[in-house]
Amino acid sequence: MRIVIAGFGTVGQGFAEVLHLKSDLFDEPVKIVAAFDSKSYVTDSGGLDPVALVNRKKETGAVGPNRMGSGIDVLDSVDYDVLVEVSPTDIRTGGEGLRHVEHTLRKGKDVITVNKGPLALKFNKLNRLAKKKGSILRFEGSVGGAMPIINLCSENLRGEQVRSIRGIFNGTCNFILSRMDTGLPFEQALKEAQQLGYAETDPTYDIEGIDTACKVVILANSIFNRDVTFADVSITGITSVSSEAIALAADQGMVIRLIGEVSDTVLEVSPRLVPKGHPLSVSGTLNTARIQTDLAGTITISGKGAGRIETASAILSDLMAIMDSRR
Amino acid sequence: MRIVIAGFGTVGQGFAEVLHLKSDLFDEPVKIVAAFDSKSYVTDSGGLDPVALVNRKKETGAVGPNRMGSGIDVLDSVDYDVLVEVSPTDIRTGGEGLRHVEHTLRKGKDVITVNKGPLALKFNKLNRLAKKKGSILRFEGSVGGAMPIINLCSENLRGEQVRSIRGIFNGTCNFILSRMDTGLPFEQALKEAQQLGYAETDPTYDIEGIDTACKVVILANSIFNRDVTFADVSITGITSVSSEAIALAADQGMVIRLIGEVSDTVLEVSPRLVPKGHPLSVSGTLNTARIQTDLAGTITISGKGAGRIETASAILSDLMAIMDSRR
Known part of the structure; x- marks a missing residue:
């Protein structure tokens, strides 16, 4: 199994x-x-040493000795079986990641991605292309990181009709809201999240609900067979959640959480009141999803929604599934 | 796909x-x-009407017009692909269920079972037999009912090293302990569970921890590749949990729950103190498991651990997986 890794940031490493x-x-x-x-890039048909790759990137900032031109050219220059596309998400255009994924599927090769751009913008096009070409497209890590949800719904629960999924899909927002539960104002909770490395310097993508919306779109298309894109999601982030609102909720035994919800008719991201003790009232950075089905009833799952090794572990599970399928 | 259903009680129906x-x-x-x-039994190579079967059993108490002799004879009298073995659990000998499973695997046919007897007593023997004969043995519903756990660990998390699983695997005990949290004595909580249909007239199997122990053994053998049987489990049930112990726990912000734990070295069922708010402090009849892995960290899952349709839904998911494999 010959792999190309596109994107060599946290998850790629x-x-x-x-x-x-x-x-x-x-x-x-x-x-x-x-x-x-x-x-930069590096190729070797004999196989690259993963540890040397990571060390070089850490020490020099470059993954390889060659100055990067086009990703497509690199892909065309090697024989490979699976593209692991983990370049940064571009939610406006899909960016280079979209081109890499499309190019690979068109060649009949398999793709594992956690890049939400291509999936949130062009899922159905990519899925049709994969089917036509006999390629496999897997993306477990794109929603919930190490929390199993995509393959859980489409494989383990394949006999179920999934009626709705409601969940906490962004650990950064949940951390901020949990800290606000203790009395911290939004700005201070955000600052703390940034200091702890949970939030980016530019936190827009998380706190405006964009990241959660991408995940809701991926679930809608892959689990509910809908044909929606990022633009179809009704999104409210957490920037407007005031300390007063949190205190008022607490008085009623409630907390406020940023909930993504998807069903055959709903596609929404918004801060919602959740009763304390409810599975979606959790504090901290974990992701949690409530999957409502026709036969099994409600299944709740939670796990680490982010992290270098955690997200990589979801890619590993997809890789092993592809190896099984191709055997 | 031609199916034989062995056992036509709640789950079979x-x-x-x-x-x-x-x-x-x-x-x-x-x-x-x-x-x-x-x-009784009934056969029809053209296919039996499932609704008529259920209705006949409900109305007459018999699934078929023929008086039952040996299950093996019935199995030998029809051409079939998959045995769905859902006869009652016999934890002492494995009972008829063990013979049906073994006979079917030996013929190179596939088996889906939720019967804990054969699995808790002879898992490794059956598993080796299945491998030798090219048969598939699946048993998702045997632990946690509709809560995905077996296939979750062995398929979705196949790249992980599962370090331990701790969980609530018996809804009856958890219901009783939850009711005791509100001040009810054990006997009264048990009576209530019986009135609500959560506990059998003879509740031994549940309250002595036997059912949980069977599940712990199944997890040990199938997920941890151990070679253990029911007799190897250290078991304490909930009959000795007093109202005083529960009150004392509550004073310290804890509840008592019957926890099954399995790892490479642990194989135990016992009532344990769990801090309120912890994922294993849940009340009611749900099953919950905490799966600790090397890469993904801890994954928590919960769902309905019992129920006619819920358990059947786990069998359905196994059936669809077999259909995929055999295609």
């Missing part, structure tokens, strides 16, 4: 580490034949 | 209903070619 850590797990050789980010 | 409800889900014809319980 984490995945390389996981391939190294878990090398004895595979029945067949698994080789990284190319890795690139926006600045 | 629920599964027949689910086959009827979900008939449009299958790409190929799915037929029940035989159904039997301890008293």
